[in-house]
Amino acid sequence: MINKNSPIPLYYQLEEHIKGLIENGELSPGDALPPEREYAEKYQISRMTVRQAFTQLVNEGYLYRLQGKGTFVAERKIEQPLQGLTSFTEDMKARGLTPSNKLIKFEIIPATSQIAGQLKISEYEPVYEIKRIRLADGVPMALETNYISANLIKGLTAQIANQSLYGHIEEHLNLRIDSASQVIESSSASQNEAKLLKIANGAPVMHIQRNTYLHDNTPVEFVKSVYRADRYKFMIQMKR
Numbered sequence: 001m002i003n004k005n006s007p008i009p010l011y012y013q014l015e016e017h018i019k020g021l022i023e024n025g026e027l028s029p030g031d032a033l034p035p036e037r038e039y040a041e042k043y044q045i046s047r048m049t050v051r052q053a054f055t056q057l058v059n060e061g062y063l064y065r066l067q068g069k070g071t072f073v074a075e076r077k078i079e080q081p082l083q084g085l086t087s088f089t090e091d092m093k094a095r096g097l098t099p100s101n102k103l104i105k106f107e108i109i110p111a112t113s114q115i116a117g118q119l120k121i122s123e124y125e126p127v128y129e130i131k132r133i134r135l136a137d138g139v140p141m142a143l144e145t146n147y148i149s150a151n152l153i154k155g156l157t158a159q160i161a162n163q164s165l166y167g168h169i170e171e172h173l174n175l176r177i178d179s180a181s182q183v184i185e186s187s188s189a190s191q192n193e194a195k196l197l198k199i200a201n202g203a204p205v206m207h208i209q210r211n212t213y214l215h216d217n218t219p220v221e222f223v224k225s226v227y228r229a230d231r232y233k234f235m236i237q238m239k240r
Helices: 010-023 036-043 047-059 088-094 113-119 165-172 191-197
Strands: 063-066 070-073 078-081 099-110 126-136 139-149 177-188 204-214 219-228 232-235
Touching (some): 010 036, 010 047, 036 047, 088 099, 088 139, 113 139, 113 219, 139 191, 165 177, 191 219
Parallel strands (some): 078 232
Antiparallel strands (some): 063 070, 099 126, 126 139, 139 219, 177 204, 204 219
């Protein structure tokens, strides 16, 4: 699998070989990889070369390390296209995963100036603050906080909020969600975010802000989300 006469760097050849084993199913999530020493002996390459390949695969999300235990195959990331406007529930069902929520907070609060500006309402108007952990097959994927005008979307309850908000708005209130704008930034998990998402403190995450609008451009929600970078990736197709 390693061609020392090739101009392709040895670490990259090993990286692609291991990546291929993962992608074709020969290595499954949770499988332990042999120690670096075994790879070095098997392919007659340096341990530094093996370590470089492992590090690249860790950075790309294919592997993860546990101190004192070794290197393991990571869970596959969920790929989220950015072309269409869909809910988390719809995204997970489309991938054959079972979506669920864990409701952390449901309150009606007076809109701060920031929230009022995002929802285009007056300051101190009542808004729902809904904080949920979004799960796929029982695994935490994101921490999401929604702000919705209580004067626009009436009658929300904690039970409804713990289901699909888009489904309730469209199917039960007969309002048409039309578009959204979204900003994505990389960050490190705070202590609270790490605890709720069951990741290490300071682990990489993606902070996402979404503003969603009805067909007449009325803002229907302002959302702040924290997604696990080790389980989620976003994809967009561009055409010149």
